[in-house]
Amino acid sequence: MKVAELFETMDVSLRMRLWGKYVGTLIATCVPLFLVLSIFMGYIYAASQSLLVIPLFVLAFLVIAVPGLLFVAAFSLACPMVMPVPLYQFLFAGYWLWGNLFLKQQVLPTLSRTILTPSGSVIANGFFSTNTEILGTTPVSASIASMIVLVSVAAMVMIALERFLKWQQFH
Template identity: 45%
Template sequence: MNSLKMAWGALHYEFLMQVRRPTLWLTFLGFALLLLNRSLIGGMIALHAPTLQLAALLALLTNWLAPLGVGIFLADRLPRDRRLKVEELLNTLSGTIRMRMLSKYLGATLATLLPAFLLYLLILGFAVWQTGNFLLIPPGIVCYAVIVLPGMFFVSAFSIACPAVIWGPLYQFLFFGYWFWGNLLSPTSGLPTLNGTALTPIGTVIDISFFGISSMRGVAGPSSPLNGVASIVALLGLAILALVALFKFLKWQQARQ
């Protein structure tokens, strides 16, 4: 019971530390100004897709930029602890490294996902206002969970783990380039890209596999639902592996001190 209280306290601390950052909210406000565009959302509405497919398209639209913000803002969690000497303080507590790491991951991730989810609700609400179709809301929530969250947890895990071994600003720079190369670059562009594979956290493969989208950013569809399942399993599995690797590294690092 004491361990659970400590884990909850650490999670609560990480959540508040992250959610109170003004730059986090200002960044997602900027994303909202870019994505709440009549031509973007109106173009999707003009396709006259069924309600479920329109909800899936809106979830994918949110994912163009939201995971980019999530990854960049989470990349400084461990470096900031070191810079502010919080890591040394935490090492004096009785909680295990695993508990602190999971609390940090869940607390910081949930806090960063809050403005990302509110951004999606704004986009969904704008589409409901444009179409007058309130039936968009229930499938919209389902689509967010299925299309957006697996990639978000994938991005969050690597954005917390990688800066433990490489310079944080370098990771942020590389992640920025990776996001556009591996998720938004069309596979038909002539350049190799991860877009269209199971390792596409933007959710394109999940979108065309589960919701019957004909094509999206050069990725042909629809495809078998098994491809969508494979993408979700691959993204969440790699997220877990990244966290396990981080735990092993932090344990090794503490043993050397």
């Protein structure tokens, strides 16, 4: 925070700095999540004694978790550029609860059962038939649509952020 002038003196383009921050943010969130989920993988491996658990686990992690992480990381970089960080943190906490955890909520409209759910529950349900009691049956096409929408929105946010930062440099 508050080191933009220092970075602007370096011989690195704005695009490289922005994408470096994005990749760093992704790695910083993926590694702990992957480590925690590896504990579960180890438990499943110990119970099944099948090495097939490892590639299936990695595939499931990439398919279920990564699209949502791409989506959240893009917004977590972009939103603090246009609003104060404490406001973004408050709004993000509310969004995460509203958009991911209110699964059985019938009164308040929520993103939790839509293709915009970054938690990966729709993707997991469509591909692996998980949480069927809460989400019902999710077709595979909805899971694919969720992956495409989450990744596409993340890309659009990063492109918009790069253009905003370039515009901000010249104004």
